[in-house]
Amino acid sequence: MIRFLWLDYRAALRERKVWFAVAIFAYAVLSLPVLVARPPAHVQAAMEAWFGARDPFTLFMFMWTDLAMNKLIATLAVVLAGGVLLRERDTGVLPLLAAKPISLPRYFAVRTLSTCGVMATLYLGTQLIGALYFSAMVAGFRPGPFLAAASLHVWAAVFATALAATLLVVVGRRGPGLLAGLLALFSLVGMAFIGFYNPAWATISLLNPISLGVQSLAHLDALGPGVIVPPALALILLTTATITAGAWSVRKLEA
């Protein structure tokens, strides 16, 4: 099963839409220093209100995480997961593969895990290249906290991918399923910083998986395992539960 998962991951990496995702991530890396050079006044004011500081790195991290990465993981999760099972059923690949000795729930789990793997690969690759590029282009950039924050946020990207794949198979039709994924993920992304806007909602906002992924932004000066590991574990558990729900929902699907 491990080899099948590995081959499926490699196959998912070779799909054409991965190039689209690479292009979008590259655009984010290249465009952010331009945006950061002249940050919008309302964003700067919000940063001062939420984080109580005029630290340009905090501002950069907010712009990178919320304005770029959060939107990208919501969009690209739907793009990458859009092929899991339903496209294979619609294009006729599934009748061939469903006759093999792997149940559909397990096949869904493998396909979703490998798609999550592709998202994580693209995400982490972007962060590594970004860390190098921003070190040269952004004044006050700190690669250590940047990468530490990414090591948590990547789990939000993985969760988003699992959720998009699961919503697709739960809805059962590609168009509405993709739309449901976009709506759900953009709702979660839209509310991700609600705990920062209003500290009274900070605890309840932790129910939002994307909020868990951005928790490190409140602790940029003291990022350590205590800040990163608990929300990362919560995201891993949520991802597992989401994939399990998707696998359960495909058990009656006919190839």
Place this chain on the structure above:
Amino acid sequence: MNAIEIEGLSKRFGAVRAVEAVRLAVEPGEIFGLMGHNGAGKTTLVRMLLGLTPPSEGHARVLGHDIATEVLAVRRLCGYLPADYALPPDMTARQFLAYVAAMFSLPRAEAEARAETWLRRFGLLAAADRRLRGFSTGMAQKVGVAQALINEPRVLLLDEPTSGLDPLGRHELLLLLRELARERGVTIVFSSHILSDVETLCRRVGAMHHGRLIACGEIAALKQQHGVASMDDLYLALVRQEAA
């Protein structure tokens, strides 16, 4: 023990009876022909044997395994080529065969060796590392057959396997199937509406019409019984008899 035993297998889709009370046994190493017009129920019957469509009624066993309760065991022993399918466009032929082999948990070296064997056998070695999206219909059909053989199945369920193949490719496939049955004892269910292929390959056939198995037996005996010389005439005679 028969390789395939079907007892009163039925499938209904709402009010439509796709397959109705089929009883059938196929011996080990036999090439059994399943003939019938489009929509006669051949594909549904084969899909039920693999657990791809749950039966509405009846039972079946493949190599002793119940299709309802031991579906993964059945699939492990079977190779299957559906009538309508597509190959993953972004994989190469070699990658796809390795992928299918991994679904059977074959070790990497063995999977690669088997993929190489079948790619060579089907004359696809030169195209083995090209993406499948560029394959012609005939080449794709050969890859389809190769994936059905990658696990060295003891039962092969082939649904219209010769469609899309040129005359030479068709001839080679029929030779291969005969070889598999004769030398390796593979049981083959050959579903087709190309009756000349059925006659070339099979000793026994079943004819399906509107979901029912209207005749089953040796081709020679069925021809004699209905006083006809060709497979086309035999099929027409069976269908007319059923209608009358």
